[in-house]
Amino acid sequence: MDKKLGKVLVVDDEKDIIQIVKYNLELHGYEVDTAENGVDAISKLKTFKPDLMLLDIMMPHKDGIQTCIEIRANPEYDDILIIFLTALSDEKSEIRGLELGADDYISKPIKPKLLVSRIHSAFRRLSKDDAKTIIFPNLEINREKFMVTHNAKEILLPRKEFELFALLASKPGRVFLRNEILEKIWGSDVIVGDRTIDVHIRKIRQKLDADYIQTVKGVGYKFEI
Numbered sequence: 214m215d216k217k218l219g220k221v222l223v224v225d226d227e228k229d230i231i232q233i234v235k236y237n238l239e240l241h242g243y244e245v246d247t248a249e250n251g252v253d254a255i256s257k258l259k260t261f262k263p264d265l266m267l268l269d270i271m272m273p274h275k276d277g278i279q280t281c282i283e284i285r286a287n288p289e290y291d292d293i294l295i296i297f298l299t300a301l302s303d304e305k306s307e308i309r310g311l312e313l314g315a316d317d318y319i320s321k322p323i324k325p326k327l328l329v330s331r332i333h334s335a336f337r338r339l340s341k342d343d344a345k346t347i348i349f350p351n352l353e354i355n356r357e358k359f360m361v362t363h364n365a366k367e368i369l370l371p372r373k374e375f376e377l378f379a380l381l382a383s384k385p386g387r388v389f390l391r392n393e394i395l396e397k398i399w400g401s402d403v404i405v406g407d408r409t410i411d412v413h414i415r416k417i418r419q420k421l422d423a424d425y426i427q428t429v430k431g432v433g434y435k436f437e438i
Contacts, residue, residue, distance in 0.1 A: 218242040219336050222263035224254040224280070225298065226272045230323060234267065234298075237325040238332065251275025255283060263293060265335055268315075270299040278313065285314040285393070294335050298323070316387055347382050349438045352425070354379050363421050370420065373398060374413050381426055381436035390433040410434070 221243045223234050228249075235245045246261045248254040250272045266284070270277035277297060284290045296317040319331055347354040353362040359375045361368045370378065376398050381389060394410055414426050414434060427435050 219264040220244045220246075220261065221332065222246050222248060222254060222257060222261060222266045224248045224251065224266060224272070224277070225269040226250055227269075230269075230298075230321075233323060233325065234328065237329055241329050241333075243332070251277065251280030251283075254280055258284075258290060262290070265294040265296065265332065267296050267298050267332070270297055281313050281315060288396075296331065296335060298328075314387075314390065314393070316384065347379065349382075352382075352438070354382055361421070363423065368420055370417065374417050374420075377410070377413050378417050378426070381434060385436050385438055388429050388433050388435045394433065 218241070221238055223231055223238070223245060224247070225231050225234070226249050231247045231249075235247060238245050246257060246263070248257050252274045254266070254268070255275070268277045268280060275283075277299065281295055281297075284293060284295065294316045295314065296319060297315050298319050298321065300321045317331060317335055319328060345355065345357050347356070351364050354360075354375075355362070356379060359370070359372065361370055361375065361378065377394065380394065380397055391410060399409070414428075418424055418426065425436055425438065427437050429435060
């Protein structure tokens with residue numbers, strides 16, 4: 214396959230896992246580089262900026278949690294998809310990973326076909342992020358016209374409400390942290406009150422008469438269709 218589907222950085226301290234994952238992803242057309250811990254991964258970003266990072270949690274020197282936090286804190290790497298690949302399969306660990314900004318969470322032992330399928334899905338969502346129109350059943354978000362169409366009814370939202378709704382809808386299921394939302398929608402140069410996001414989301418819910426936005430208490434918000 215000549216055309217590369219995207220760039221993936223595989224980060225894991227187990228060499229056999231790296232080999233399996235690298236082989237299967239390259240077989241399906243992805244360009245792959247590898248790292249054996251978080252320190253190595255952060256260094257690799259300077260020369261190989263991936264579209265997606267497959268990140269193990271339990272690693273020496275710098276684990277996956279620390280690595281994810283560092284990446285999400287750097288605006289330069291804001292568009293990198295992060296999928297945790299880990300033996301920690303309990304629900305608490307999964308929620309923790311998603312709250313930190315991961316886009317997906319895959320448990321070991323690895324099933325190569327399932328892994329490739331989940332990565333395909335992540336890249337499809339990435340392509341939708343850049344789309345001018347986000348489309349769901351009975352809901353359409355047009356970024357050019359700043360227009361939301363819900364159940365065939367056009368709904369005009371003020372700019373900040375629209376940008377907030379479009380941001381959350383760009384990655385269904387992902388939890389956006391409150392400080393991340395403030396940075397993306399209002400920017401670091403604007404000082405807004407702590408309740409600003411809450412007020413905007415309440416207004417969006419009222420205008421759409423639907424609860425697409427779910428509150429993750431003490432953490433942030435996510436879009437569910």
